[in-house]
Structure formats: C-alpha cells, structure tokens
Amino acid sequence: MKIRLKINGKLLFATLYDNPSARDFAAQLPLTLTLDDYAATEKIAYLPRRLIVTGAPAGFTPSAGDITYYAPWGNLAIFHKDFSHSSGLISLGRLDSGVATLKTPGKLKLTLELVDE
Template identity: 40%
Template sequence: MRIRLTAGEAVLNATLDDNATARDFASLLPLTLQMNDLFKREKYAHLPRSLSAGGESRSSYEIGSIAYWSPGPDIAIFYDHDGQSIPAPGIVILAEINSGADAFKKYDGAVDVTIEAVD
C-alpha cells in the first residue's frame, strides 16, 4: 500500500511495509498529527492508540524510515541520521519514504503532517 505525507508544501510518497503493525497503522488513516522534532533527526507524534504487534523490532533506522515506537505510542519520521541507535524496545518500521525525507529539515519545531492512503 502506498501512502502520502503532506507537511506544509512538501508532499512525499511512501510504501508501507508488509507486517501486522503497518497494516494496523493503515487502519488509522487518514491522520493529521502535530509532529515535534527530536534530536534534529526525526519528527514524532503520539498516535491515538497503540498498534498491534507483528513487525520486527530493531534498533536502527534509515533516512526516510517511518517507524512505530510502542512505549509512546509514537510514530517517527526519520529525516537525518545521527549515528545513534534506538533504545529498547526498539522501533518497528511501518513504511519507507520514496525520496525527499530531508524536506522535514526546514521545520525547526512542530509541523502538522497529514498521512493518507493513496489508491
């Protein structure tokens, strides 16, 4: 499944991973979230509810990864890499942005991001 993220004038396309957590995330769409900055590497926001387990937990990410962090429950969009690993319990990758994740660098603070499914 493809999704679209809109933040200000930036419109980015992403592809959902094939795992139970990503499918549960898709059931929440469309969503508009106020996403805050963390460590100048990611935008994050609290989700309205926890997602089901089923994706592989990992401690690393790539630029363009959209990930779920269960303790929040939060979603994070990684737009830069600082070389640090993600603390336990790790993240589950929900999707990968096809290109242009660095568009989030221009938003120093919070930004509203709309995430929707694309046919």
Template identity: 40%
Template structure:
C-alpha cells in the same frame, strides 16, 4: 507532501493502514527525526524490531510515536523500533511539518 511507502507486512503497519486517513501533529526530536503520536498507540505484538536508517518511517514502542528518521547515525538495532516503510524527502522538506498537523492518507 511527502511520499511514504509502507513496506513491511507486520501487525503495526497493518494497524496503521486501518486508520488511514489520520492526522498527526509532527514535531522535531533530537535533531534526528520528526515524530507524531497516533492515538491510541499502534498494535505492536508480533512486529519485529529494526536497525533504522535515514529515510525510514518507524514506530517507537515505548513512547507510541511514529518517526521520520533523517539522521539515524549511531542508532542501532532495537526491538522497540518497528520499521513501517520509507519516505522520500529532504530534512528541509520535513522541516515544513514542524509543529503542524499532517494528514497521512493512501494515494492511489
């Protein structure tokens, strides 16, 4: 289990919240993040871009994927990267989710 805090009040985060619980298959991407694809893609109009950091949960608009960044070094601000929140897990903990269906849900 990985605890995620949705911190942003933007249309993309609100859309994700309306879909919970949801299940995504996560996969490794580029030695930087774990990614999964909600279907259909999330609403992005009206959501600002961001400069991602390690531990950020993002939505990348061109591909329509949610990403758990664990190595955001050298990645700068982009209008295409929408910040949703943050998570608390090590890269080793995230590795347990490679090629696995993961359920994202609200925990009271």
C-alpha cells in the same frame, strides 16, 4: 501500500511494509498530526491509539527516510538522519523521496492518507 504525506503543504509519498504494525497504522488513516523535533534526528507525533506489535522484532536500526513506530511511547517517528539500533522501534515503511522536508525546524503539520492503487 502507498501513502501520501502532506507536510506543511508539501506532498510526499511513501511505501508501507507488509507487517502487522504497518497494516494497523494504515487502518488509522487518514490522519492529521503535528510533528515535533526529537533529538535533531527525527520528527515524532503521537497516534490516536497504540499499534499492534505482535511478532515485531525487538528493535530496528533506522536510516534517513524510515517511517517507524516507537512502541514504548506509542509514537510515530520519521527519521531525517541515520540513527543507532533502538529497542522498541518498529519499521513501518519508507519515504520514497523528500527527506529534506523533515529537516525544517519546529512543528510541522502532517496529513497522511492511503493512495488508491
């Protein structure tokens, strides 16, 4: 599945994976969220409801550009730096390009929507 992300007016695209959590995330779109800095590594935002995590691996090792869901907190996390293996982190997809946009300090307005294919 392809999605469009608009971050502070800049248009990016990403591919969601075919797993239950990613499909559940896609079902919530379109969404407008506020991204906050976290650990100088990722931007996070809380979703309107928690995602399905049935059958998800126990953890994931993210790299820059990964779109993930942190199940313990119920938040979306988009990484702009590589990070270590994290329990409870579920891979949802990956940015096609534009990771540098996430390095902008402070809060960012994010709009997500499915792309008609």
